[in-house]
Amino acid sequence: MKGIIVFRMGHRKRRDPRLSTHVALAARAFGAEKMLFSGDKDPELIRSVDRVTSNWGGAFRVQYVKSWKPFVTNWKMSGKSVQLTMYGINVYDVVEEIRSCDRDLLVIVGGQKVPREIYELVDWNVSITSQPHSEVSALAVFLHILLSGDEFKKKFPDARIGIVPCLRGKKVIRSNSSLLSS
């Protein structure tokens, strides 16, 4: 497996603004290179995640995809794809197979209404439990399992802000190297 790209299908600007932002931030924190989204155009979604990346480092980006179908169909020529869905097979049954592919991986998360065709187009339909929960939790736990917890070691170059983990309070480092405790 090479790079990981998350594709959030069917974004609804009015209903999902914060949820799609959370999907993007989870994608970034748990090791994806970028998030693409279809559905409503939403420059504010892109800007809000860009602001996080600019402060917290790394090269994560968000991009809009106008039509999901030609995009996913074309993707099959160069990469593999997995849809996260409660109807899919247990992640542990396929995670080795997914890890061992030597191409980029598209991880698709939908909202409530996912077109039926997507189940046929992807290489794997994978479940993070067969219970209803959230595209945010499904994505994070999937990437955590897929990358064997590597999110805890991940570096984000050129960060302006960093955190010093502590049991109480907040310790923040700014890029001028002053340690700000509170």
Add this chain to the structure above:
Amino acid sequence: MKGIIVFRMGHRKRRDPRLSTHVALAARAFGAEKMLFSGDKDPELIRSVDRVTSNWGGAFRVQYVKSWKPFVTNWKMSGKSVQLTMYGINVYDVVEEIRSCDRDLLVIVGGQKVPREIYELVDWNVSITSQPHSEVSALAVFLHILLSGDEFKKKFPDARIGIVPCLRGKKVIRSNSSLLSS
């Protein structure tokens, strides 16, 4: 550790309706017994999660807590508490200690504005990476690590609907035992 209760602090009915529902559903799917929330009263949040539980089984419930401070203070007399925050210590540094306590565990997740006092009141401030992402992903990955992936084996008694995991399409079982494929 006995039971796990999730406490979602500072729910905002207008801004967070779907996010708080996703926190509750992740809590349920990943092994918590109930979710409490403070902030805005929101009967619809309670009803929407009750509908899920009634269809998908188990005894998960959502309850409103009027004032977080007396609640968290009183909790200390009978149980342990952990706040999930990007400023906290790495979950792997304390997960054994948390697991080995023989009392109920309160898992606190906040929104963007968490009162400072909470950092002092809880037993552990724990991070799921020191990067910004989402209370939904932080909660799910924390419970996944804490319970060693037990969410994949968890049973939900008295479900009206269940899923037969499959690589393509959707296989749903209703409580009258008819297998509905599509």
